[in-house]
Amino acid sequence: MATFVNRPFDPGMKQRQLEIRLQGLEGFSQPSSRLEQYATPPSLAAELLHLAALHGDLGQIADLGCGTGILAIGAALLGARAVGVEIDPLAISHARRNAALAGVEVDIVRGDVSSIWLRDMDAVVMNPPFGAQLASRGDRIFLKKAIQLAPVVYSIHNAGSEGFIRKFVAPARVDRVWRGSLPIKRCFAFHRQECMELEVELYRIVCK
Numbered sequence: 001m002a003t004f005v006n007r008p009f010d011p012g013m014k015q016r017q018l019e020i021r022l023q024g025l026e027g028f029s030q031p032s033s034r035l036e037q038y039a040t041p042p043s044l045a046a047e048l049l050h051l052a053a054l055h056g057d058l059g060q061i062a063d064l065g066c067g068t069g070i071l072a073i074g075a076a077l078l079g080a081r082a083v084g085v086e087i088d089p090l091a092i093s094h095a096r097r098n099a100a101l102a103g104v105e106v107d108i109v110r111g112d113v114s115s116i117w118l119r120d121m122d123a124v125v126m127n128p129p130f131g132a133q134l135a136s137r138g139d140r141i142f143l144k145k146a147i148q149l150a151p152v153v154y155s156i157h158n159a160g161s162e163g164f165i166r167k168f169v170a171p172a173r174v175d176r177v178w179r180g181s182l183p184i185k186r187c188f189a190f191h192r193q194e195c196m197e198l199e200v201e202l203y204r205i206v207c208k
Contacts, residue, residue, distance in 0.1 A: 013078065019046035022074050025098040028067065028091065040070050040127045040156070044180055048154050048202055049074045051178070052123060055204070057152045059122035064113050064142050069095030069106060071125045076104035084108045085116050114141050121150040128155060140168065147172050151208040156182070159199035172207040 022042035049071065052058050058080040063072035066084030068091055076082040076099070084106055086092050092108050099106040109116065128142035139157060146153040147169055157165060159179065166174050182198045 015046050015050040018050060018074060018077060019043050021077055021102065022046060022070055025070055025073065025101065026068060026094055028094065038182070039068065041182065042070065044127075044156065044182060044200075044202075045070045045074050047178070047180065048125060048156065049078055051176075051202075051204070052125060052152075052154050053078050055152075057123040057154070060120055061123045061125055062118050062121045062146075062149055064116075064124060064126040064146060065128055066095055066108065067091050067127075069098045069108065071127065072106045072108075073099050073102050073104055075125060076106050077102060082106045083118060083121075085111055085113055085118075087112055113145050116145070118149055123152040123154065124150045125154045126156070128157075143168055147205065147207045151206065153203070153205040153207065155203050155205065157201050157203065159201055161201060162203075165203055165205075169205050169207075172205055174203055175206045176204040178202040 019042045022045055027039040049058070052075070058075055058078055060081040061072070061075050061083070063069070063075070063082065063084045066072050066086045069084050072082040072084035072095070084095055086095060086108065087110065089110065092110055095106070095108045099108070124146040126142055126146060128139040139155075143155065143165070146155065162174070162177060179199070179201055182200045
C-alpha cells in the first residue's frame with residue numbers, strides 16, 4: 001500500500017521543480033467539450049500554486065472542477081490538505097490514479113459544484129470552464145461557489161475578464177491579477193489548429 005505524506009510548504013521546492021513533478025500526470029482520455037475539459041498545463045498550475053504558497057494560502061484547499069486533479073495534487077505536493085470536486089466519473093478515475101502516482105493523498109469528491117458544500121477551506125484553486133461552448137455552464141457558478149467556500153480564491157479566466165470578475169465577485173475584491181497563456185491542443189472536431197495559445201488571467205480574490 002502506498003504511503004502518503006503531505007508536508008508543510010517547503011520554499012526549497014522551486015516552481016520549476018513542482019512543474020516537473022506535475023508533468024508526469026495523465027490528462028483527459030475522453031475530454032468533454034460540454035464540460036470544457038481542457039488540461040491545465042503543468043507550468044500554469046505550478047505558477048498558480050507557487051503564488052498561493054508564497055501568500056500563505058495553502059492550508060486546506062478545494063479544487064472546484066478538478067478534472068484529472070493537477071491543481072489539487074500540486075497543492076498536496078506543497079503540503080496542503082486538498083479536496084477535489086468533479087462531476088465526471090472518468091476524470092475522477094484519472095485524478096485518483098494521478099494522486100497515487102504523485103504519492104500524495106487527495107480527497108476526490110464526485111459532485112455538482114453548484115450544490116457541494118465543504119467546511120473549513122482556507123482557499124479555493126480552480127481552472128473553471130470559460131463558457132466558450134453553448135452547452136457549458138461557464139465560470140459564474142464556479143465563482144459563486146468559490147467565494148462562499150473560502151476566504152481566498154485563485155482562479156484562471158479568459159483574458160479580458162477583469163471588469164466582469166471584479167463586478168461579479170463584489171463585495172469580495174480582486175487582490176492581484178497575473179497574465180499568462182494556456183496552450184490548447186487539438187482535441188475536439190471543431191478545433192482547426194493543432195495547437196493554439198489562449199491568453200488567460202490568473203486572479204487572487206479576497207473574500208473576507
